[in-house]
Amino acid sequence: MAYRDLHEGWTVSAxxxxxxxxxxxPATVPGCVHTDLLAAGLIDDPYLDANEVGLAWIGRTGWRYETTFAWSGAGAERTELVCAGLDTVAEVxxxxxxxxxxRNQHRSYRFDVGSVLRPGDNTVAITFTSAYAYAEGVRDAVGDLPNAYPQPFNFIRKMACNFGWDWGPTLVTAGIWRxxxxxxxxxxxxxxxxxxVTVxxxxxxRVAVHVDVARAGADVPLLVTARLGDVSVTGKVADGDTxxxxLVVPQPARWYPRGYGQPALHExxxxxxxxxxxxxxxxRRRVGFRTVELDxxxxGxxxxxxxxxNGEPISVKGANWIPDDCFPTRVDRDRYAARIAQATEANINLLRVWGGGRYESEDFYELCDAAGVLVWQDFLFACAAYPEEDxxxxxxxAEAREQVARLMPYPSLVLWNGNNENIEGWYSWEGWRAAxxxxxxxxxxxxxxxxxxxxEVDPTRPYWPGSPYxxxxDRDPLDDRYGxxxxxxxxxxRDYTGYRDYVPRFAAEFGFQAPPAFATLRRAISDEPLAPDSPGMLHHQKADGGNGKLDRGLAHHFGRPADFDEWHYLTQVNQARALTLGLEHFRSHWPVCSGTVIWQLNDCWPVTSWAAVDGDGRRKPLWYALRRAYADRLLTVQxxxxxxxxxxxxxxxxxxxADVTLVRRSLSGEPxxxxxxxxxxxxxxxxxVPVPERLAHADDPARELLVVTCGQWRRALWFFAVDRDIDYPAPDLVTQVSPAEGGVRVTVTARSLVRDLVLQADRVHPAATVDDALITLLPGESARLRVSGVSVADAAALTTPPVLRCVNDAGRG
Known part of the structure; x- marks a missing residue:
């Protein structure tokens, strides 16, 4: 039994x-045509400025990948060319x-090549038809179908978001991607x-190991042996080659999601x-013993x-996951590990692999297994009607059978979901029924x-037909009472306070936009000056009317920003405020609302979007808000x-x-x-806990707030007016910068109320990070921020706008 990679010596030609x-x-395998052309200097980086627009021809071109390899004829009865993933319509x-x-990016293939190989040099040529040409041909044959975007992604089994989304570029790839x-x-x-695996x-x-065998020739007797720890069992391969x-394992350590126990794994x-x-x-795989049910x-x-x-209802604190890059081979194990660490550090316990992307690599699921992060896996259908013709x-x-079998060993995977928003589209989107x-x-x-x-393939896991559903x-997919x-x-x-109008059984998608970190913008967009409506900023805003919706959200709370720096800061604050309000509201209704999955954790490129972690991997203020709103123990005023x-x-x-102390205070701190x-x-x-009348209403809403504390570290605040109507004092801060390992410690002491303090460290150095954000200080309180990637020499920049700023600054020029 011998396997050899064929990853060397490839070229690509139009x-x-x-x-x-x-x-x-020269081509890199695994890879894709865009990354090969970029490496050769033949195209500009599609993630920068509006370069994407000039690269649309790539998706409408055919491509041929070729290599030559030596083969000696090793004497195997069968030799197969194993293609773990070809993108997408190819002749080999x-x-x-x-x-x-x-004709399917989401399948693997084996081709018997023993009869065509020869000793010495051999060639492999894989010719890819334009995905557009194929998809449009299928569309013409079966008839057009409704779709949320003017692209034919629903007529080809390919990563749908390659064709553009309201957060992603249109970069239709081709190549040997696995x-x-x-x-x-x-x-x-x-x-x-x-x-x-059952308990x-x-x-x-119990581990019932189902095996299918492929034979090269004679029907000789075969044995299968399974082993887990000290337990092993051997059985014969029966008729039908199955x-x-x-294995019966007495009292194995169970796998639990984070927050509920240890994620025990067994080889x-x-x-x-x-x-x-x-x-x-x-x-070989690492498996986990656990039960999972969908109740x-x-x-009533x-x-x-x-x-x-394991019989325990899980309070789901989740986030939607999209492909972390438009070009999947750029997402290696280390990058998956970094993203999943960002998820767990934000107290996320479930990632939903969204249906317009791809079934993720083994690395993703292995890392979720080890971290105790639950995985909700969509089948790959999103935002469109899909034909059911042959x-x-x-x-x-074929795709579903392969992927269900491939992913079923991973205990983190707890739910199969049929589609994203297609049932909602059929039920209620304008024009769908008539079309x-x-x-x-x-x-x-x-x-x-x-x-x-x-x-049939994975009976240990629940299935749900779609989300929302x-x-x-017969029921409205958006009915709060179900699903x-x-x-x-x-x-x-609407204003984000509208989240309080809903008490769903499970909130699987909701979100609010903000631009990425400033350093991410500056790397990707060369506009001078940057402005919300400058050409590059508009190109990196893919949502329909997105900037108008950002401005509407600001208008409800802040009014018109004075300049770009204020717009950037306030839109990020507004995103964090919106999700905080929604999450705290929904969590306060547990167990009626059993979980939330915010849209979205990550981005695939530098873009204004709903993500908490931007396309360059930087944490937006939303990420810090999630860490608080998803904490196991939470105080919130509702x-x-x-x-x-x-x-x-x-x-x-x-x-x-909990000894809960409630104090209605003036903005100057007076109880x-x-x-x-x-x-x-x-x-x-x-x-x-009911708030007494004398605390629930302010004498002067513009100059008072309610402060709720429990112990030293948990606090909730309630302001009686929106920001534009609050008489914030001018921020009065005392700052001190001192050396710390890997960076500095910035201590901020407030002599006035300071709301939503953010230190945007990436504005000082692109690699700099800070350990906290969105801090509200009462007069006399201090915050100590750990900033990595900077030095004491940066003290002046770290302690003044636009790096260090708070809501009190808004409108003060």
């Missing part, structure tokens, strides 16, 4: 006319003989291994051998939507094909029934005996009314 001559250009030839073709190599083998190999009520662990062997190995013990093939039982409101792991349906089935008439649009996938595949097609909810009217049309309550949210495993309440909050629960 097929047909192209505005840039491309012939025999070896030594001039076509050995296969592909490993490729030769696999020589004899007798038999493991074609597919599916471990069904009995008494704690006994085997099932079951499972599976070996294939002949009856005389000759080893033929092996497979959708009726209750409607129907629950609760993810339960030209697509056969690919959808579809009686034609297919994807319902057969979401309600029949995909649940059948999950039930209310449990059947998953997406809340986009707030961003599109309006209820004409008054105010303090929601004491305890998502920890132990009770929270005006005080109340103390002692509560004991049970684990995984919420207690509401």
């Amino acid at each position: 097929v047909g006319d192209a505005p840039v001559p491309v012939a025999g250009v 030839a070896v030594n001039g003989t076509v050995v296969g073709s592909t 490993p490729i190599g030769l696999h020589g083998w004899s007798t038999a190999r493991l074609a597919r291994v599916r471990p069904h 009995d009520p008494d704690g006994t662990g 085997a099932v062997v079951e 499972l190995t599976v070996g294939l051998a002949t009856a005389d013990g000759t080893a033929l093939d092996d497979w 959708t039982r009726p209750d 409101i409607g129907e629950r939507f609760v993810i339960a792991v 030209v697509l349906a056969t690919e959808v089935e 579809l008439a009686e034609r297919t649009w994807g319902a057969g996938y979401y309600l029949d094909l995909l649940p059948r595949i999950v039930a 209310s449990g059947n097609l 998953t909810k997406h809340i986009w009217d707030v961003w599109n049309r 309006p209820r029934d004409g008054g105010l309550v303090v929601a004491v949210v305890n998502d920890a495993a132990s009770p929270w005996p 005006l009314a005080t109340h103390v309440a002692s509560v004991r909050v049970a684990p995984r629960s919420v207690r509401l």
Whole structure:
């Protein structure tokens, strides 16, 4: 059994006319045509300024990748060319003989090439048809279908967001995007291994290992051996070249999501051998023992939507995940690790792999397993009607079977979801029903094909047909009483206080935009001067009317910013405020609302978007707000029934005996009314503490606030007016900068109220970072900020605008 990569010596050439001559250009495999042309200096960086526009021809051009390799004929009974991922519509030839073709980026392929290989030099040529040409051909054959964007991504099994989204560029790729190599083998190999990992009520662990075998020739007896720790079992390969062997593991350590226990993992190995013990093939993964259920039982409101792991309902504190780069091979294990660390450091316990991207690499799921981060996995359908004719349906089935089998070993994966917003589109988006008439649009996938595949291949996990979805097609997918909810009217049309109008069972998408960090903007956009409406800024704002919506959001709270620096800061503050308000509101309604998944954690390029971490990996102020709003223990002031309550949210495993102090204060710090309440909050629960009338209403809303504290570190604030109506004092700050390991310590002492203090360290040095942001200080309080990547010599810049600023500065010029 021998495998060798074929990753060296590749070239790429344009097929047909192209505005840039491309012939025999050195290519990196795995990779794609855009990164190859960029490395060769033939195109400008598509992420900078508006360069993307001039590169549209790449997606409409055919491409040929070629290499030559030496082969000696190693004596294997079968030699296969293994293509883990080709993007997308390709013809594969070896030594001039076509050995296969592909039309799905989300599948892997094996082609028997033993009869066409020869000793000495051999050639592989992979010719890619333009994804546009193929998709438009399918569209012409089956008829056009409704789509949220004017691109044909719903007619090809390719990463949909390659065709542009309201946060992403239009960069339609082609190439060998996953490993490729030769696999020589004899007798038999493991074609597919599916471990069904379950836990009995008494704690006994079971691993039913389902094996499919591929044979090279004679039907010789074969044995499969599975081992986990000290437990092993061997079984025979039966007729049909399948085997099932079951491991019984007494009381294994269980896998838990973060915040609920340790994510214990156990190495499972599976070996294939002949009856005389000759080893033929092996497979290994780390698996986890845990149960997972989706509780959708009726209750007095409607129907629950609760993810339960090991029998315990999980309060989901999640974020949506999009591809971290338009060019997937640039996202290596270290970059995945950095993003997942950013997620866990923000107290996120679930990532939803969104349906317009891709099934992620093994690295992503392995890292989530180890970190205890739950994964909600969409099947790859998003924001469009999808045809169910054979030209697509056969690919959808093959893709789903392969990906479900590939991903089922990972215990972090707890939910399969059929699609993103396609049911909502069918139900309520303007023009969809009339355009579809009686034609297919994807319902057969979401309600029949995909649940059948999950039930057959991966019966240990729940499946849900789509998000948003209310449990059947007769209900509005956005009905608060059922299923998953997406809340986009707030961003599109309303002030963010509109989040309080909803109490969904599970909020799976909602968000508010802001620009990326300043250093990210300056790297990507050369406009002089930068302005919200300068050409590069507008090009890196992909949302329909996005800047107008940002300005509308500011108008509700701040009025018109004085300059670009103030606009940049205030839009970032407004994003953080919006998500904080929504998250705290939804969390205060646990367990009616069982989870939130904000849109979105990450970006794929430098762009104004809903992300908490921008396209260069920098944390926006939203990230710091998430860390607070997703903390296990949270104080939040909420309006209820004409008054105010303090929601004491305890998502920890132990009770929270909380002495809650409420003080209505003047902005100058003077206490005006005080109340103390002692509560004991049970684990995984919420207690509401009514705010007495004398504290819930201000005598002078423009000059007062409510301060709620519990212990030294937990605090909630309630301002009685929006910022534009608050009589903020001019910020009176005393700053001190002292050396610290790797950077400096900036101490800020407030002699006046200071609201939402942010130190934008990247404005001093692009690599600089700060450990906290959005800090509100009462008179006499101090904040100590750790800033890495700077020195004491930067003290003046670190302690003055535009680097250090607060809401009090707004409108002061």
